[in-house]
Every structure is written in structure tokens, then in C-alpha cells.
Amino acid sequence: MAVSPVNDAADAESRVRAGANEHVKVGVFDIDGLLRGKFMHRDKFANALYEGFGFCDVVLGWDSNDQLYDNTQQTGWDTGFPDAQIRVLPETGRRIPFEDNRWLFLGEFAGDAEAVCPRGVLRRVLHRADEMGYRVNVGFEYEFFVFAETPHSVREKNYRDLRPVTPGSSGYSLLRAGGLDDFYTDILDTCTAMDIPLEGVHEEMGAGVIEAAIAVTDGLAAADRAALFKTMIKILAQRRGLMATFMAKWSAREAGQSGHIHLSLTHKADGSSVFHEDGAEHGMSDAMHHFIGGQQKLLPEMTVLGAPTVNSYSRLVPDQWAPTDANWGIDNRTCALRVIPGAANSQRLEYRVPGSDANPYLALAAAIASGLHGIEQEIAPTSPIVGNAKDAEIPGELVLPRTLSDATTALSRSTTARAWFGDTFVDHFAATRDWEIRAFRKHVSDWELARYFEII
Numbered sequence: 141m142a143v144s145p146v147n148d149a150a151d152a153e154s155r156v157r158a159g160a161n162e163h164v165k166v167g168v169f170d171i172d173g174l175l176r177g178k179f180m181h182r183d184k185f186a187n188a189l190y191e192g193f194g195f196c197d198v199v200l201g202w203d204s205n206d207q208l209y210d211n212t213q214q215t216g217w218d219t220g221f222p223d224a225q226i227r228v229l230p231e232t233g234r235r236i237p238f239e240d241n242r243w244l245f246l247g248e249f250a251g252d253a254e255a256v257c258p259r260g261v262l263r264r265v266l267h268r269a270d271e272m273g274y275r276v277n278v279g280f281e282y283e284f285f286v287f288a289e290t291p292h293s294v295r296e297k298n299y300r301d302l303r304p305v306t307p308g309s310s311g312y313s314l315l316r317a318g319g320l321d322d323f324y325t326d327i328l329d330t331c332t333a334m335d336i337p338l339e340g341v342h343e344e345m346g347a348g349v350i351e352a353a354i355a356v357t358d359g360l361a362a363a364d365r366a367a368l369f370k371t372m373i374k375i376l377a378q379r380r381g382l383m384a385t386f387m388a389k390w391s392a393r394e395a396g397q398s399g400h401i402h403l404s405l406t407h408k409a410d411g412s413s414v415f416h417e418d419g420a421e422h423g424m425s426d427a428m429h430h431f432i433g434g435q436q437k438l439l440p441e442m443t444v445l446g447a448p449t450v451n452s453y454s455r456l457v458p459d460q461w462a463p464t465d466a467n468w469g470i471d472n473r474t475c476a477l478r479v480i481p482g483a484a485n486s487q488r489l490e491y492r493v494p495g496s497d498a499n500p501y502l503a504l505a506a507a508i509a510s511g512l513h514g515i516e517q518e519i520a521p522t523s524p525i526v527g528n529a530k531d532a533e534i535p536g537e538l539v540l541p542r543t544l545s546d547a548t549t550a551l552s553r554s555t556t557a558r559a560w561f562g563d564t565f566v567d568h569f570a571a572t573r574d575w576e577i578r579a580f581r582k583h584v585s586d587w588e589l590a591r592y593f594e595i596i
Contacts, residue, residue: 145335146233149189155233156182156243165236165244168195168226169258171572172204172448173499175371185245189230192250194223200253203575211571214256224253232364237333238379244334246364255564258501259363265505265560266359269512274405274414276508277488278362282496283344283351283397284373285390286323289383304348305382311345326376327352334372336365346394356402359504366399366500388447388455388495396455396462397496399446401507402480404488405431413484422470422481432468432477432489433521434514435507436538439466439476439493441554442506443540444547444573446494450580453543455495458530463492466538467525474529476540493540502569509560544580548573 146152156164164185167177176199180188187193201208201215208216215221232246249257269276286305287294294302305323306316317324324341331338337355344351352373354365370386377384389396405414405427417425447456455462463476470479478490489511494503513519525532541547551557552570 143235143335146230149228149230152228152230152233152245153186153189156185159235159241159243161240161242163242165239165242166193166226166228166247167244168199168247168249169367169499169501170199170202171256171258171499171569173258173367173370173501174204175367185228188226189228192225192227192247195226195247196221197224197253200224200249200256203572203579207579209572209575211575212568213571214253214568225250234334234368237330238376246368255562256568258499258505259360261561261565262363262501262505262508263360264562265509265512268560269359269405269508270408272512272515273408274512275408275411276359277356277404277406278359278504279339279354279356279402280362280366280369280500281351281353281398281400281402282366282369282373282386283349283399284370284384284386284496285346285394285397286348286350286377287383287385288381290381291378291383294383304346306343306348308347309345310343313343316343323376323380323382326380327373330372330376331369334368336369336372349394349397359508363500363504366504370496370500386496388449388452388497389460392454395460398455398462398492399494399496399498399500399503401491401494401504402488403491403504403507403511413487415489416482416484416487418484422479423487424479424481427515428479428487428489429521430514430518431511432479432514433519434512434517435477435489435491435510436466436468436514436521437519438506438510438513438554438556440538440540441550441557442510443493444544444551445506445569446491446498446503447544447547448499448502448573448576449497450544450576452495452497453541453547456493456540456542462495463529464540465529465532465534466540467529467532467534468521469525469529472525472527472529474527475525476529479524505561510556513556513560544573545577548577 163179167175197215198221226247227250228247235241248259254260288303310316339353339355341352373384415428416423467475468477469475491507
């Protein structure tokens with residue numbers, strides 16, 4: 141059972157001191173969406189609640205494999221890796237049920253490091269939404285593959301011949317779900333206890349793939365839920381001798397894994413829908429059209445925030461349930477932007493470019509900022525796509541980048557991204573993606589060996 145929300149620092153301190161555990165977990169999500177943190181004694185934690193704490197800023201200079209970037213300005217050998225300041229966020233407190241209800245709290249980078257903090261970037265975008273009079277409502281959907289493997293076995297196999305936890309493709313199968321009932325129960329109970337409520341969980345199309353829809357809430361809390369969900373799923377799987385992956389596409393034979401974002405706007409003043417208009421075609425207000433127009437126009441510039449790895453672009457290919465162009469349609473899952481018509485309290489937009497590998501804070505920041513920019517500038521979208529978006533003609537400027545390199549260049553050159561996220565963040569994030577590209581180019585793949593070793 142989920143606990144009531146933590147109100148403030150005093151409430152957090154009281155609850156932690158009343159618990160049986162002397163130590164608390166504190167963590168912050170890095171540029172790749174990995175949870176970095178530590179155990180902290182509750183006495184030190186009590187002080188950190190009010191004064192913050194120092195955390196080695198190497199976490200700003202590491203890639204996902206703890207390799208140091210050689211091209212960023214935030215930290216490095218020349219700075220001596222000092223501490224970055226972290227502010228503890230009392231409202232993020234939740235207990236981890238499988239750790240004897242130990243408390244976990246999230247933090248944000250503060251001081252100079254705040255400019256590149258993913259959660260901070262989203263918070264600043266949401267502040268602008270607030271100034272425009274809007275509340276942003278968000279729900280994330282994730283697909284992930286589960287394997288009867290361990291971190292050791294996948295390395296021993298060199299990531300070949302991996303065994304999915306269920307064979308074959310059996311979408312929406314209650315037979316498969318029944319066979320994995322203990323694991324499903326773990327997911328449902330843990331997410332409920334940790335204030336990550338799930339609207340639904342089911343077997344997806346593919347061997348060993350599961351999809352979960354996280355209940356809607358306001359923007360920052362939604363991203364917290366999404367980032368924690370990914371972390372907890374991987375932990376729960378490993379505790380059972382399994383492995384879960386959120387990489388965008390692990391196999392050429394299987395469809396990619398999405399991290400779709402459902403979002404809508406409501407007016408702060410009275411809670412009414414910004415997107416819905418009675419009597420309008422598909423119930424779409426002018427504001428919703430402009431929101432889509434902004435997203436559509438800026439998707440090519442923002443793609444890298446929802447597709448941040450080399451592997452992301454193996455998912456964004458035709459006929460793989462993923463978009464390749466910045467288009468939109470009414471309840472059309474072949475499009476990048478899917479309008480879901482409904483009543484005032486349910487009409488929303490599905491942002492379908494991000495994969496499961498995306499950092500939820502950054503993918504959501506891109507979705508919101510581009511939409512709000514569209515409202516501010518009254519940007520009109522193209523006509524909606526009817527039928528298969530693959531067969532539709534699209535202007536060249538609305539074709540999505542095909543590689544991480546092209547997507548990174550597009551972000552770097554985007555004046556709108558710089559206006560919404562800041563030069564420091566854009567330059568830092570682009571540098572981290574450039575590092576990722578260079579690391580990939582040093583690699584020789586099995587495909588290259590099979591194609592060229594003998595013949596060329």
C-alpha cells in the first residue's frame with residue numbers, strides 16, 4: 141500500500157526517524173536517466189534535507205558505462221572532480237517494500253550543475269507552462285523485454301542466443317501472464333507501494349516483452365514515476381534471476397521498445413481542458429492544433445532527446461511500429477503524433493517518437509516545450525495523415541533524423557531548443573552524444589565481419 145505523500149522537509153525527517161531503518165537511499169538521475177545515489181545515515185540525511193549535500197560531480201562526466209567524457213566542460217581531470225551540490229526533494233519520498241520499507245528520496249543538482257540537470261531542465265519547462273496558465277498532465281507507457289538471464293550470463297554469452305522469459309509472440313496473452321504471475325505480482329505490488337500506480341500491464345507482441353502504462357499525474361511527478369519504474373523493473377527482474385532491458389531495439393527480429401508519452405493541458409484557473417472544444421472537429425481546440433504544430437515543426441530538432449543512443453535509430457525504421465517522419469493523425473498509430481479524441485477529461489496527445497531508452501525527464505521536456513512553443517507562435521500543423529503514414533508524402537524538413545549524429549547536429553543548431561533549455565544544457569548534451577557516436581565508431585560489429593571479412 142502506498143504511503144501518503146511527504147509534505148516537506150520536517151515531515152520527511154519525522155517519517156524517516158520513525159522508521160526501523162537507520163539508513164536512507166538518496167539518488168539523482170544522470171544525463172542518461174540512470175539513478176546514481178548512496179545510502180545515507182538518517183542523521184546526515186536530516187541535515188541534507190535542509191542544507192543539501194555534496195555528491196562527486198563525476199556523475200556529470202560519466203557515460204552509461206562509467207567512462208569519462210573527454211569533450212565536456214562540466215567536470216573532468218582539470219577540475220579535480222569536486223562535489224556538486226544536491227538538493228533533496230522531500231515530496232519524492234517513497235518506501236522500497238522489498239528493502240524492509242527503506243525510504244528513498246530523489247534529488248536535483250543545484251548550483252552550477254543545475255543547468256545540465258535533466259530534472260531541472262524539465263522543471264524549468266514546466267515553470268514556463270505554469271506562467272502560461274497551464275497544468276501539464278502526463279502518463280508514460282513502457283515496453284521492455286525480460287530474459288531468463290543474469291548480468292553474468294549475458295556477458296558470458298557475449299549477448300548472443302539470449303533466452304526470452306517466454307517463447308514466441310503472444311500479445312495480450314493471459315496464458316503467458318499467468319505463467320509469470322509471481323513476477324507480474326511483484327511489479328504490481330511494488331509499483332503500488334512506491335506511488336508508481338499502473339493503469340495496466342500486459343504481454344506485448346514479441347518473445348518475453350511486457351508493456352506497462354503508468355497512471356497520469358502532473359509533469360514532474362510523472363517523470364519521477366517513469367524514471368523510477370525503469371529502475372525498479374530492472375531490480376525486480378534481477379532479484380528473480382531474470383533480466384529486463386529497456387534498450388530501444390535488442391534484436392533485428394523483434395520490434396523496438398517504445399516509451400510513448402500521453403499528455404494533455406488543463407487551465408490552472410478552473411481545471412478545464414485546453415485541448416478539447418465542444419463541437420469542433422474531433423473535439424480539437426485551436427490550442428491543441430497549435431500544440432501539435434509546434435511539436436511537428438520541432439520534432440526533427442528534438443528527436444535526440446527521445447532517441448538518445450546509437451541503437452535508438454534501429455527502432456525508428458519503417459514497418460516497426462515507430463515513426464520516421466514528423467506527422468500526425470487521429471487515433472493513428474503509424475504517426476509520430478497520435479491525437480486521441482474523447483471527452484474533455486480524456487482528450488490527449490500521444491508523443492510516439494521516444495523509445496524506452498530515453499531519459500523520461502528530457503523526452504518529456506522536449507514534448508512539452510515544442511508544444512508550448514507552437515501555442516505561443518500559433519503554428520499550424522499539416523493535414524492529419526489518414527492510413528499508413530509510411531505511404532504519405534511529407535516535406536523534407538519534417539523527415540526525422542536517421543542517425544544519432546544527424547539528430548545531435550539538429551539539436552545543436554536549434555535556436556528554439558537553446559531558448560527553452562539553455563545553451564549550457566544543449567552544449568553539454570550534444571557533447572555527450574558526440575562521445576557516444578565516437579565510441580560506436582570504434583566498434584566492429586558482427587554484421588560487418590559477416591559481410592566484409594571474406595568477400596571484400
